Amino acid sequence: MQRRDFLAAAAGGMTAAFAGCVGEDDLDAAILDETLTLTTTTSTYDTGLLGDVNAAFEDRYGVRVEAVAQGTGAALETGRNGDSDVVMVHARSLEDDFIRNGYGVNRRDLMFNDFVVVGPDDDPAGIDGLDDVLDAFETFAETESIFVSRGDDSGTHAKELDIWDASGVEPGGEWYREAGSGMGEVLNQADQTDGAYALSDRGTFISQRSEVDLGIRVEGPIEGGPELLSNPYGIVAVNPGVHEDVDYDLAMAYIGFITSREGQEIIAEYTVDGEQLFFPEAVSADPNFQQYVPEGWSTDEE
């Protein structure tokens, strides 16, 4: 780099004559070789989607993306501490807290898939064919069928707790097992335990289906299941007003890329075993103000 600077200085006299070439120097723009730290959920990482998205982003911007796969809670906490630049998660209520407390700015809706209830094919709890996930969860409690919970403050765990809440059942006892691990690990545990069920995002389940002996027992909204099982992903930049050394401009470039037509196409075209895992929802001609603010927010709020 120093030698290049020296050569540039030596050639200084000539540049006046070739003013048009100055533009070439812009190729050495400062963002080259910078690193963007993205904290995200295990589901976007373990499905392999991020590999495709990040490779395309790196090609286009000449920067490196370092993706750290954590649970939604941990990913937001890392952003809260200013140790990541952009956060991609799937638990709207936790994202809203993040924004309300000033840690995140410029949230966008990114994509969605859905949750499914998975379990063994012989279905000992007898929930096959139930349309309502609340009934299924109540059945788990009544029959005391083993249910492996994430138990890790992830987006999937938050959704599972919402469902227990809505069903009015307080989970607990021998049959309810908190794994405290990622989605993949929970699927493995459910697979290894006789007659165990679990709640999974469709993406991770599809990408791991060939490794485990589990099937979908209750479908999510993509296959006509209840809306309660929808699984929307959002992306939000860490507020440079709170942490001055976050790479905010790169974070916004990343958000810009992944919510662009090109980025959304990569998401739509990402398949495992011929099945689409995520459905883009960032590009739309219709206004959608609610994606920028905490859910239900209006100017009437203080």
Next chain:
Amino acid sequence: MTGMVPSLITLVEGFALLTWVGSGLLASVVSHLAPVVSTLHASLGSGFGLLDVPFERNYVESIVYVSLYVSLTAVVLSTLISLPVAMVIGFSEFPGKRLVVAFINTGMGFPSVVVGLVVLFALSNQGPLGPFDLVFTKEAMIISQFVLAAPVITGVSLAAVTSVEEGIRDAAYAMGGTRLDVALVTINEARYGIVTGILAGLGRAISEVGSVLIVGGNIASADGTSVTRTLTTAIQLEARQGRFETALILGGILVALVLLINGLLLRLGGGRI
């Protein structure tokens, strides 16, 4: 006080010597290791075609590189600090010595996740070392493995150094040896113990998963090159994704590497084994 000064000089000389011996030792380990590792990879690489292993050669190579780079650096650094500390403690008497030794021995069993957490707090943007921007880097992993390995190397070397009989040191003095000679004799007598300490420290560093996962973030770039992914965190990731064969293969590589390093270090340090 006057009694302390010469012994301190001895220690400084001993330290210089150990630094020289230690760095030479580890440098030769690394240089011995490089061709072996590349052979290992070459054989693995040819095996990929037959076995159709579901990962790229580049992926495995970069992971092995990161693992070795982080753990060896951490162990070299902790050896450079631990040995002189062990000599100072071993050769001097001071109030609270037992407490210090007890503290070091406790450090030998310190849980790696706790070390990871503490290092994360220290390095985080919010922490005292935040401005250095070290979270999720190899340097952060080196720091946490340093914290893990240092007490082990100190503790075992201390035991080795103190077990060298005083008579041997006295004899070296009596025969007109300089302080450097005495330090040399002591180190020579204690060398098996010291090498064992370094090996134990390395074993702890390269095989732990808790702290490097927390401070390193298990990052691989989009083209499958490891940034902060080590063998242990890669195994954890593969197991999480249900790819047990890949996890097992990586585990085999890790065990082979540890075996290899042990063999080389013992050969270089011990000669007889």
